[in-house]
Amino acid sequence: MIIEIGEWVFRQSLQWVARWRREHHPESQVSINLAPLEFHREGGGYQGWLGQLLARGRPGQSLVVEITEGLLRDAGIEVALDDFGTGHSSLSYLKKFDIDYLKIDRSFTRNLAPESSDMALSDAIIVMAHKLGLRVIAEGGETEQQRALLAGAGCDYGQGYLFARPMPAAQFDAPLKAQPPAG
DSSP states (O other): OHHHHHHHHHHHHHHHHHHHHHHTOTTOOEEEEOOHHHHHSTTOHHHHHHHHHHHTTOOGGGEEEEEOGGGOOOOSSEEEEEEETSSSSHHHHHHHSOOSEEEEOHHHHTTOOTTSHHHHHHHHHHHHHHHTTOEEEESOOOSHHHHHHHHHTTOOEEOSTTTOOOOOHHHHHHHHHHSOOOO
16 A cells, blocks of 8 residues: 555645745745655656656656665655665765755754764764755754754754644645745
């Protein structure tokens, strides 16, 4: 069923990102996790997704496909390397593949504190990613202190319960409507 669920998630994401780009900000993006089964099936789900993007006139940058280190492949859609730092070949992937975002795994941000080894590693990952021209997303943002430490280190984006809990797209859309559209 993961393939059918993945297709449904993709179609829903296309609808919502089109709306959010039109109504709220022209550079809005939606990230979608690509399951290993979807990636390895014949024809690869991402190939059909690219065709649907083009057929609907959506730019590839409107979607970011999140994959784990073992599934890297460039399909013309922006790619976020998920769970960075937890696999054995992370650095070689950064050199070998065309990646747009690097996601710092929550295992590095969970106990983030000034002068901690987690902070030193997060800081090093951010500096390295920026030197390679990558944008950085920190997973697991739960506290204001974590957000401040990561922002101070130059992290581009945060993801976690500090910002919002998982919710349906319609619920996410409500606070966007309260903001003036981006010019």
